[in-house]
Amino acid sequence: MDRRRFLSIGALAPLAGLIGCEGREPLLRVSGITWVGFEPLFLAREWKLLPPDRVRLIDSPSNTNTLMQLAAGEVEAATLTLDEFILARAGGIPVRAALIFDTSRGADVLMSRPDITTVEQLAGKRVGVEETAAGALMLRRSLETAGLIPKDVTRVPLLGGEHLAAYRSGQVDALISYEPNATRLEAVGAHRLHDSSAFPGLIVDVLAVHERAIDRQPRTLALLLKAHFEALGVLRANPGRAHETIAPHLGLTTEETHRAFQGIELFDLRKNQEWLDPPARPFQEVAGEVAGIMLVNALIDEIPRFDSVTTARFLPEGP
Numbered sequence: 001m002d003r004r005r006f007l008s009i010g011a012l013a014p015l016a017g018l019i020g021c022e023g024r025e026p027l028l029r030v031s032g033i034t035w036v037g038f039e040p041l042f043l044a045r046e047w048k049l050l051p052p053d054r055v056r057l058i059d060s061p062s063n064t065n066t067l068m069q070l071a072a073g074e075v076e077a078a079t080l081t082l083d084e085f086i087l088a089r090a091g092g093i094p095v096r097a098a099l100i101f102d103t104s105r106g107a108d109v110l111m112s113r114p115d116i117t118t119v120e121q122l123a124g125k126r127v128g129v130e131e132t133a134a135g136a137l138m139l140r141r142s143l144e145t146a147g148l149i150p151k152d153v154t155r156v157p158l159l160g161g162e163h164l165a166a167y168r169s170g171q172v173d174a175l176i177s178y179e180p181n182a183t184r185l186e187a188v189g190a191h192r193l194h195d196s197s198a199f200p201g202l203i204v205d206v207l208a209v210h211e212r213a214i215d216r217q218p219r220t221l222a223l224l225l226k227a228h229f230e231a232l233g234v235l236r237a238n239p240g241r242a243h244e245t246i247a248p249h250l251g252l253t254t255e256e257t258h259r260a261f262q263g264i265e266l267f268d269l270r271k272n273q274e275w276l277d278p279p280a281r282p283f284q285e286v287a288g289e290v291a292g293i294m295l296v297n298a299l300i301d302e303i304p305r306f307d308s309v310t311t312a313r314f315l316p317e318g319p
Helices: 003-010 036-046 063-071 082-090 133-144 160-169 181-187 211-216 218-237 239-250 254-261 269-276 281-296
Strands: 028-032 055-059 077-081 095-104 108-112 126-129 154-157 174-178 191-195 204-210 264-266
Touching: 028 036, 028 063, 028 218, 036 055, 036 095, 036 218, 036 239, 036 254, 036 264, 055 218, 063 077, 063 082, 077 082, 077 095, 082 095, 082 133, 082 204, 082 281, 095 211, 095 218, 095 269, 108 133, 108 181, 126 133, 126 160, 133 174, 133 191, 133 281, 160 174, 160 181, 174 181, 181 191, 181 254, 204 211, 211 218, 218 239, 218 264, 239 254, 269 281
Parallel strands: 028 055, 028 077, 126 154, 126 174
Antiparallel strands: 077 204, 095 204, 095 264, 108 174, 108 191
16 A cells, blocks of 8 residues: 555544543553664653653654554654654644654764775665665765765665664665664674765654644653653763663663764754744754655655644753
8 A cells, every 4th residue: 555645544543542531641652663862762761750651662663663653543652753754744644743852963874795895886786775765865865975876776675673684684785774773784794884974964853743642641741751851861961871771772782872872963952942942943944855855756745834843842841
């Protein structure tokens, strides 16, 4: 089934779990993949900052699966890349961005086999890439450095959780990947040809919240964001302690976890206010650029409007 049509149908499905006792909000279900930028939320869960009877974080195997869970009404909120957020809106799912997690500054990576030492050598090779705007952006920008275009390589569609197996089996010569998968690929011999530090600010991760949850679970959403920023505060004040806790979830060593975090910029409360408070110009500018890339790659049929798609309502109050 066409994914855009699936999303439109899924948007009509009722959200389960919204019926609760008077005065008590129903359980808030949040889906997300394993990605360094989302780790403060999972850190909050590990440190018991999120009451399990109010918030359930669901580990998703891929970005696509996360998006489908949101479309089917299986979750009320999801951690998405900005292009996935745009795809959800274009598919008729009424979600709003309630939190900006991070922007990638090197954590999205073009990995290759050891015998491929330059981007030029990718001509005619098989490159694994997820069918998202973030994947298309990484592939296009990386190839441009060598005067190549996407048609110069053979694209192999892969989900994030398939990267390591595809590399080991010889299915691909190179991969558009991200942390922690990039570090796992490095451990089996792959090396880095190019990364998102060449175009900071374009690959952005957000918390997408269904509008019905905004109406019916406002206190729980505020609790979720408060826990996120508390965990983020510990991560910045005591990174050693935080990385030790995070490492098992990422499947990395503590040292590898520390390096993985060097490739992203985590957004603090002030920056979230800048991006989410009306008129939310930084968000609208970046979203417009990403949507243009999606349109060129036929991921959406038209560029949607981006006014009134963010909310700063659930951000904690500043100092």
